[in-house]
Amino acid sequence: MADPVFTVGGLATGMDTQSMIDKLVSLESRPLTVLQTHQSAFKSQVSTLGSISSKLAALETAAQKLTTSGVLGLKTTSTNTAFSATPGSSSVAGSYDVQVQQLATPAKWRSAAFGASDTVKGGTLTITPSGSTPFTIGIGDGASMEDVAYAIRTSGAPVSAVVLNDDSGKHLSITSTATGSAAPALTFAETGTIGTKSLGLLSIQSASDAILGIDGLTFTRSSNTVTDALPGTTLQLKVGGGPSAPSETLSIANDTDATAANLKAFVDAYNGVMQLVQSQLNVTKGTDRSKTLAGDSAVRSLQRSLGAIGSSVVGQSSVRSLADLGLKTQSDGTLLIDSTTLASAIARAPNAVNSLFADPTSGISKITSDLVDSFTGPDGMLVVRQKGLNSQIKQLDDQAAALQARIDTYRKVLVSQFTAMENVVSQYKNIGSYLARQFSTS
Template sequence: MVMRVGGLASGMDIEAMVDKLMKAERIPLNKLEQDRTKLEWKRDAFREINSKLTELDDLMFEMRKSVAYNAKNVSSTKEGAVTATANADVANGTYQIRVNQLASTAINVSTNTVKSDVQLVEGDEIAFNTINEKGEEVPHTYTIQKGDTLTDVLKKISRDDNNVRMFYDEQTEKVIMETTRTGNYRDGAEIQFDNNSFLANVLHMDMDKESGGTNAKFEYNNSGLIMESKTNSYKINGMTLEFKQETEGKNVSLTVTNDVDASYERIMEFVDKYNEVVEALNKSQLEERHRDYPPLTAEQKKDMSENEIELWEKRAKSGLLRGDTTISNGLFNLRSSWYEKVDTGGEYTTLTQVGIETSKDYLDGGKLIVNEKELKTALRENPADVQNLFTNSDEGNSRGLIQRLEDSLETTKEQISEKAGSILTPSLESYTLGKRMKDVDDRMESLEDRIAQAEARYWNQFTAMEKAISRMNQQSAQLMSQFGGGM
């Protein structure tokens, strides 16, 4: 530990002098800190680009699905009774549905009134059986606790996983107990209990009075075959039917057509995300680089306002990725993915045939421009060939546009990851910029040791000077004392 003497003998401000000397010593360290900050900024800028590429990649997964190009719309002549949705592979046309019966829940109601403040006996058990999917009885037992009210008990039963809910109706002063699922799971009552049970004696329920549950019953396309469903929903031939009301012996017509608007919106969602990525890549190459605006040190920030710091760092971060070959090559490869023909054997072999082209303005970086009328016409008249143009999975000249784009995208993402890693990257040494940051860290650590040694040396030198001056002052005082004494 260095003993510091602060200028008592010399009268000089030693601490201020050492501080100035140390500022000069720290100049190389400040430069390294700025280099470290710039590397972090560059890494983060690369990762932000990769994040956008990943978002596009995720959307491209959706673009490989048939529904993106061949979405279906199903209209009903009586939406209050029957509606439906259809998969992309459902053939266009009209389908007839006749609903003879809706699925309903099993329900039981008190035969006599029940007072809401009915006195419950601690320790009494409420027992009943329900029926599972296999038609087997499942027992349920609930014990009345001290202080429980009727409302407490009904809530406890309803919240349990037992396919049953119970509640008290104040208008009729009766308890209602029903299944939470529709459908008929057995002949006879689905909620079973003894005639001498809590449900019978206290809540005045009669198992023989239960009504429901019933299955939905419907006829498909006048086939004469009555189909059943335990719910008011049924999947058939790629369609999901939803029953809302019996049709009173009449058919409801469901008409399946291509949902051009839905397909168009899906494609436009992809186009917008692609253009957003292109803009980010292109902007990184066009940003002006301000070499006179290095990252601020902590000392510099002390004398600046938040607004000044923000404006400075905006310029300092500008153009960090400018001229980077990974970005520029990635942008070129993305654009190139759209240009070549796709040998699908179908009507459409190029992007322009379906109303999509790349921007002619070179400053746009190759953004996609969509002619809404032409794209919708293609989706309406030949959605299958539009899909093949984008998603054909063959290799070579037959490879679809989305597949080609994904190949380019993956290459760029991998190259960026090699340079900048990701938030999941375990160590600095596993990516290029991280290695450079680690090297700067090691150099900073070594330089900090040398700076500490320099500071100690300065203090030792000034301390030695102070001691020498102090001794000289003492000797001078002694001499003066002797001369004074002899006169």
């Protein structure tokens, strides 16, 4: 709206012409006020539709994660000494005999003994991994063993270096950062100047592979972190006991609490959408309905579609719906995890728990993804509704601009008319005053 024109009215007539103009303009502006109210309502609806779309995207993500990471939670119920185990989403509950015969070890090198007064012969130390670029480390004359160890550690070479002090003196100990026979071989070359003593590095340990047995089968691995021997489970080897090492029992069991935690993200995302939809459709008394989506057919359809997820049937097992899994629908349409029902479902049909979401043709994740696409895809119902509202807002913007221009013109006309009236009245008053003076002097 244009800034109001400032005038000093009524000097001739004694009337408050400015107030009269403002009131007349206010009456003329009523259609614009109504139009702006509609604009505000439509914009509020568009914003809410955007929020619903965002929550639907979060729901789809949560459902897909249950497909890729699995619904079923597992835990280890055994206490093991030679190793530890971490079950993953594709682990299988059961008991396994695990024997750790040998740990994977790195290659090691050690220098000659240096006395208290010895310093390192200056020059360069070149460390070359097989098939890779050499690492050349500069060593100054008179450098201490600690200086050399620090230079090696910060060189980028695939080794660590420390100084060990035994009865014979100080030794530089270098260890490869890789374990197992597949680790790249390392060679060391020294060039010296006039210092006191060369490092004289010697190999003291060759790299070796880890050897373990699982249920009578033997596995050789280059690392003590083994991820591909027992499907889905990461084994961290701790103690190697040789070929005659005793076997330890690894027990993996289904975990109701972990499964409930996995389901919580999906339930929270589902409830987030449902609660927002319900708040729009079930408008409380005193709420401005025009700014909500009450009665909106697209939102009403979404409400029904969300409810259908809870009643969807997947497969033929005893766990073929969310209700069978323990996800119960409440009176307000939201979901609640029933731990007792969930534990029962895991006990009687653990494989069906994952397939309920992961079934590629009729699983909950597929149903959810299809639902989200039907509402938020390029031709989705919510997208079409948003486009329609934005088109109406654009039309109202154009109408508002035209109305405002008309109102501004109307104000200018009123100001001109009232100003002319004031001028005429002022002229008549001036004439009257002149005549009065003439008569009074005659």
